[in-house]
Amino acid sequence: MERLFHSVRITINDKLYVKDPESSNLGKRIVEESILMINDIGFESFTFKKLGQKIGSNESSIYRYFENKHKLLLYLASWYWGWLEYQLVFATNSIPNANTKLERAIEIMTQATEIDLAFTHINEILLNKIVINEYSKSYLTKEVDQENKEGYFVIYKRLVNRMSLMINEVNPDYPYSSSLASTIIEGALHQHFLMDHFSSLTSCNKKTTPTEYFKHLVFNTLNIK
Amino acid sequence: MERLFHSVRITINDKLYVKDPESSNLGKRIVEESILMINDIGFESFTFKKLGQKIGSNESSIYRYFENKHKLLLYLASWYWGWLEYQLVFATNSIPNANTKLERAIEIMTQATEIDLAFTHINEILLNKIVINEYSKSYLTKEVDQENKEGYFVIYKRLVNRMSLMINEVNPDYPYSSSLASTIIEGALHQHFLMDHFSSLTSCNKKTTPTEYFKHLVFNTLNIK
DNA sequence: CAAATATAATAGTATTACTATCATATTATA
């Protein structure tokens, strides 16, 4: 299975980069090391100048790949959601039973990424942490409507919609499938954040996982016992 | 009732300001106009220099009230959550029935702020919008643990805990009350954001409110019909 | 009215987020 993942390529909106980072060694190093660095010092403190120093390259060279760090974040996030989408589709498409399928989907969407499937230069564990800590900043902006029109969030939207459809399959009469889908995906990120920084605001911990919480939430809400 | 609200004063951690903005006319203008301005141009573009120009004051004078715009955001958010907490307690404390009480609590936490109760210089409608669009940025930082220790998030935490207790009153056996409480509060902000910018990711709209969605979610999850 | 305090004005600094230009590698192709 790992081998299979190796050969998958996640297609990302080409407006998010100036030059495709997958097309060169430097590009891959930019992506690889930016993940480590954003995870390390946080998105606010992260700059192209610092990244250049770290990878022994030049600030101006990084600008030839990404217009600015905001677009780099959107690129990384798209990659992450694309990767999750792939896992979701791969793991659920052969499941005939709607309940079992939704259950598996919730697992995939709410689990902490624990295994690095070694997608060459991308560390999925750290990328998952970046998404938990920084993803909101990519859309909580004044430019969100314009950027949404440009298609910067398509993968994320497709993912929420897939979840929504699976919810509908389980209970076609449930009237809030889109909201429930977005609540699971965004809420899972939030619960993971709370586990790390505000433990009194979550019931989740090492024993009780967000997955358990969301499964209970969803299946009770849908009136499936 | 409006008159009553007038006399309420929300107590905010005094580490969040250098000089209490409630203590002078300039301080109040800073708070008042910063709300308008952040709402208008967004937190990223907002600067103390611009604010000074708008209120006919000087950048350096604003720094005598707030160390930086991050602390100003924390101050505004604390004020907002304190104000919501007041409304929550006021509206629910006399309700004896646990279900009715939780129902009323969900209404208060998930409704869009529509009426400006004219808390003198603070526009609650705009402040609610700021919280929807900017609040996450106040805690998605590398300094969150330190700032949490300093008590910058106490009001928010108290509010989530109040919700959690009300959930427990309805169903003492429900094992995820803290997570459900944080899901309602954070999730409500998120659903409002989606209504404004990603309508395909939410089932909520003018007719179907987030309040309706969350009531259904909570009472079904708690197995109360 | 003097003293204390608050506010305003101005200047200055380090950093950020770029853009532009030119030099030098590396790679492709004729």
Add this chain to the structure above:
DNA sequence: TATAATATGATAGTAATACTATTATATTTG
């Protein structure tokens, strides 16, 4: 293999940001 094309690196420069420091001028208070 020479040359052209392209990629990368080095350096410089700019406007804005996020402050700090100092001094001047109001305003308030005792």
